[in-house]
Amino acid sequence: xxxxxxxxxxxxxxxxxxxxxxxxxxLRENRAGRSVVVVVSAMGRRGEPxxxxxxxxxxxQNGGTLPTRERDLLLSCGELISxxxxxxxxxxxxxxxxxxxxxxAGIVTDDRYGAARIVKINTDSIVQHLTEGRIxxxxxxxxxxxxxxxxxxxxxxxxTSATALGAALGAVVVDIYTDVDGILTADPRWVSNARHxxxxxxxxxSNMAQNGAKVIHPRAVEVAMKAGVPIRVRSTFSDSExxxxxxxxxxxxxxxxxxxTVTGLAHVSGVTQLSVVDxxxxxxxxxxxxxxxxxxxxxxxxxxxxxxxxxxxxxxNDTPSAIQLLSELDFKPQVREGCAKVSVIGGGMxxxxxxxxxxxxxxxxxxxxxxxxxxxxxxxxxxxxxxxxAPALEALHTAFGLHLS
Ligand code: ASP
Ligand code: MG
Numbered sequence: 001x002x003x004x005x006x007x008x009x010x011x012x013x014x015x016x017x018x019x020x021x022x023x024x025x026x027l028r029e030n031r032a033g034r035s036v037v038v039v040v041s042a043m044g045r046r047g048e049p050x051x052x053x054x055x056x057x058x059x060x061q062n063g064g065t066l067p068t069r070e071r072d073l074l075l076s077c078g079e080l081i082s083x084x085x086x087x088x089x090x091x092x093x094x095x096x097x098x099x100x101x102x103x104x105a106g107i108v109t110d111d112r113y114g115a116a117r118i119v120k121i122n123t124d125s126i127v128q129h130l131t132e133g134r135i136x137x138x139x140x141x142x143x144x145x146x147x148x149x150x151x152x153x154x155x156x157x158x159x160t161s162a163t164a165l166g167a168a169l170g171a172v173v174v175d176i177y178t179d180v181d182g183i184l185t186a187d188p189r190w191v192s193n194a195r196h197x198x199x200x201x202x203x204x205x206s207n208m209a210q211n212g213a214k215v216i217h218p219r220a221v222e223v224a225m226k227a228g229v230p231i232r233v234r235s236t237f238s239d240s241e242x243x244x245x246x247x248x249x250x251x252x253x254x255x256x257x258x259x260x261t262v263t264g265l266a267h268v269s270g271v272t273q274l275s276v277v278d279x280x281x282x283x284x285x286x287x288x289x290x291x292x293x294x295x296x297x298x299x300x301x302x303x304x305x306x307x308x309x310x311x312x313x314x315x316x317n318d319t320p321s322a323i324q325l326l327s328e329l330d331f332k333p334q335v336r337e338g339c340a341k342v343s344v345i346g347g348g349m350x351x352x353x354x355x356x357x358x359x360x361x362x363x364x365x366x367x368x369x370x371x372x373x374x375x376x377x378x379x380x381x382x383x384x385x386x387x388x389x390a391p392a393l394e395a396l397h398t399a400f401g402l403h404l405s
Contacts, residue, residue, distance in 0.1 A: 001035050001127075001130065001131070002033065002034045002035065002172050003034065003036075003037060003130065003166075003169045003171045003172065004029050004034045004035070004036055004037070004172055004173055004174075004175065005037045005038075005039060005162050005163075005165055005166040005169070005171045005173075005174040005175070006025060006026060006029065006036060006037070006038050006039070006162075006174075006175045006177060007038075007039040007040075007041075007140065007158060007159060007161070007162035007174065007175065007176050007177060008022050008038065008039070008040055008041065008086075008177045008236060009041045009158075009176075009177065009178045009179070009236075010041045010042055010043055010044050010045060010051060010052075010082075011044065011045065011178070011179045011236075012177050012178070012236035012237075013040060013041065013043045013044070013082050013086065014043045014044035014045075014048055014051075018236065018237075019085070019086065019089055021236045021237055022086065022177070022236060023089055023090070023093060025175075025177065025236065026038060026090065026095070026135060027093075027095070030095065030135065034172075035130040036135045036136070037126060037130070037135075037136045037138060037165060037169065037171070038086065038135060038136070038137045038138065039138050039139075039140045039158055039161050039162040039165065040079055040082045040083050040086060040137060040138070040139060040140055040158070041078075041079065041082065041140050041141065041158045042055075042078025042079050042081070042082050043078070043081065043082045043085070050077075050078050050081045050082065052075060052078045052141075052155070055074055055075060055077065055078055056075070058074075059071070059074065068113035068114050069113050071113065071114065072113045072114060072142075072149075072150055072151050072152045073150055075141070075142075075152045076101070076139065076141075076142045076150050076152060079139035079140050079141055079142060079158065080099075080101065080139050082139070083099045083137045083138070083139045084099055086137055087099045087137050090135055090137070095135055096133060096134045096135070097134055097135040097136070097137055098129050098134045098135075098137065099137045099138075099139070100125065100126065100129075100136060100137070100138050100139070101138075101139050101144075101150075102138070102139055102140075102141070102142035102143040102144060102150075102151075102161065103143060103148070103150065104125060105121075105126055105136075105138045105139075105165070106121050106122035106123055106124065106125055106126065106168075107121050107142070107143035107144065107161065107164070107165075108120040108121065108122065108143060108144060108145070108146060109143035109144065109145060109151045109153070110145065110151075111145045111147075111149060111151065112151070113151055114151075114152060114154065115153070115154040116143055116145075116151035116152065116153055117153075118143060118153070118160070118164050118223075121164060121165065121168035123165075123168050123169050126138070126165070126169065127169070138161065138165065140157065140158020140159075140161040140162065141153055141157040141158040141161060142157075142161070143161075154219075156217040157217065157219075159176060159216050159217040159219075159220035160217055160219045160220040160223060162174050162176065162220065163220040163221070163223045163224040163229060164220075164223050166224065166227070166229045166231075167223055167224065167226070167227030167229050172230075173229070173230045173231070173232055174224060174229055174230070174231050174232075175231075175232045175234060175242075176215075176216055176220075176231060176232065176233045176234070177234055177236040178215065178234075178235065178236070179235060179237065180235055181196060181234065181235045181238060181240045181242060182196060182197065182198075182232075182233045182234055182235070182240070182241075182242035182243030183196075183200055183205060183208065183213070183215055183233055183243040183264070184196055184197065184264070185197060185263070185264040185265065185397065185402040185403075186264060186265040186266075186397050186402065187212075187213070187265075187266075187267070187393075190267070190389070190390055191265070191393050191394060191397045192394075193397070193403040194397070194402075194403075195403060195404075195405060196243070197243050197263065198241070198243060198244065199243065199244045199245075199246065199251065199256060200244075200245055200251075200263060200264075200347075201246065201247065201248040201347045202221055202224065202225035202245055202246070202247065202248070203225075203248055203347050203378050204263050204264070204345055204346070204347050204378065205221055205231075205233075205243075205245050206218050206221040206222065206225070207266070207343060207345045207378060207379045208264060208266045208343070208345055209221060211266040211268060211341070211343040211345070211379070211381075212266045212267050212268035212341075212343070213266045215233055216231070216233055221245070224245070225247075228247065230244060230245065230246050231244075231245040232244050232245070233245065248347045251347060252348075256348075257347060257348035258348070260346060260348050261346050261348045261349045261352045261355055261400070262344055262345070262346035262348070262349060262355065262400040262402065263345055263346045263347065263348070264345050264346075264402065265343065265345070265393055265397060265402070266342075266343040266345060267340055267341065267342045267343065267389060268340065268341050269339075269340045269386050269389065270315060270316040270386075271314075271315065271316070271339040271340060271341050271383065272313060272314050272315070272316060272318075272319040272322075272335065272337045272338075272339060273302075273313050273335075273339050273371055273372060273383060274311070274312055274313070274314060274322060274323075274326070274333045274334070274335060274336075275309065275310070275311045275333060275334045275336075276289055276309050276310050276326060276332075276333045276334075277306075277308050277309030277310075277311075277334070278309055278331070278332075279308050281308075281309065281331075285309060285310070285331070286305050286309075286310055288329055289310050289329070289331070290303075290310070292325050292326075292329060293314075293322065293325070296321065296325055298318045298321065298322055298325075299314070299315070299318070300312045300313070300314060301313045301314070301341070302341065302372055302373075302374050302381060302383055303374070304372060304374070311372055313339065313341070313372075313383065316337070319335070319337060323335060336371065338385060338386045338387070339371060339383050339384065339385060339386060340383070340384055340385070340386045340388075340389045340392075341381055341382070341383055342381070342382050342383075342384060342389070342393065342396065343379050343380075343381050344359055344379065344380045344382070344396060344400070345378060345379045346378065346379075347378050349377075349378065349380070350377045350378065351377075355380060356373075356375070356380060358399050358400065359380060359382060359396065359399070361399070362395040362396050362398070362399035363382070363384070363392060363395060363396070365395070366388075366391050366392065366394075366395040368384055368385075368388045368391060368392050368395070369384065369385070369388075370382045370383070370384060371383040371384060371385070
């Protein structure tokens with residue numbers, strides 16, 4: 001049995017016309033003789049009647065005092081409505097189908113409501129329905145504890161439902177359908193000649209997703225990578241093949257990485273740089289700063305530790321409390337708000353000399369100052385002023401020839 005998992009996001013399901021496109025993709029795979037498991041998100045976006053954010057707004061009007069268990073019960077309804085609607089469309093087309101909730105589909109989670117982790121998947125029920133010739137429509141974003149409590153996996157969790165099911169079922173591919181034609185070399189709203197990428201590695205897409213590109217949830221990539229299930233990110237509204245996500249080794253062996261050191265750019269704005277530097281400061285300055293941030297639940301990024309002090313970044317939201325905490329420690333931090341973090345990502349840059357040189361040269365020639373940097377074997381991050389973001393992305397995109405195919 002060739003199993004394919006097809007995941008459709010909220011905008012792909014929000015109206016009749018979109019659902020007709022969804023039907024087209026399901027029909028194509030069904031006619032090709034594949035067993036189809038469909039994973040759905042809640043329909044539409046905030047403001048539309050059954051979207052996840054609309055359900056949340058419903059309770060926040062009452063002061064939002066819903067216990068986390070009951071909040072998950074409420075949230076699970078969005079996906080259920082979506083699944084039932086799709087099921088009725090499939091049945092009206094003569095395609096036998098069945099709806100399974102996360103729990104009914106065998107997705108067992110721990111009991112962290114709102115951020116549950118999948119601990120096990122029992123695929124028996126899905127396989128049984130597939131064997132009997134049904135299309136199985138699974139509500140994304142949810143599971144069930146061993147005690148039978150309904151849980152949700154955290155916002156954007158239906159991507160993870162899809163890849164986890166794909167892994168458990170040994171699917172030939174997991175197709176993530178969205179409203180864009182796959183992955184581009186940069187955000188097209190910022191870089192005019194951003195280009196479509198036919199294939200990327202798990203590490204590359206995971207870096208993109210963690211650094212601001214909203215194409216797929218990073219946790220979903222992690223799950224697929226572990227199992228080695230190929231993912232395709234593609235559009236509901238076209239027939240294009242989208243972007244294939246696969247193992248880095250196959251890109252190396254296929255020669256893709258000999259042709260490119262850098263694959264794409266991602267960025268996040270709303271970043272604040274904090275520097276606590278004091279040549280005559282206490283010996284435990286470094287420890288006091290990071291222990292305090294950790295204790296207060298402030299996530300730190302772009303961390304540079306030096307003998308004289310520390311540089312790091314926090315989100316815009318965490319800025320006021322981070323400053324307050326540092327001053328309570330009697331430190332005088334330098335605060336630079338309005339920064340952006342640009343990620344230069346490429347599985348092929350590992351061990352290649354000269355990548356940082358190209359970055360620094362491109363930004364220097366564009367008159368842009370790098371405020372801080374960090375690197376891993378597949379990504380180099382530079383912090384710049386938000387005001388420099390557009391020219392920086394253009395300059396880096398051109399310098400690495402990302403506009404050329
Ligand atoms: N509906 C859920 C959310 O909006 C899950 C998802 O769409 O992936 O977060
Ligand atoms: Mg989503």
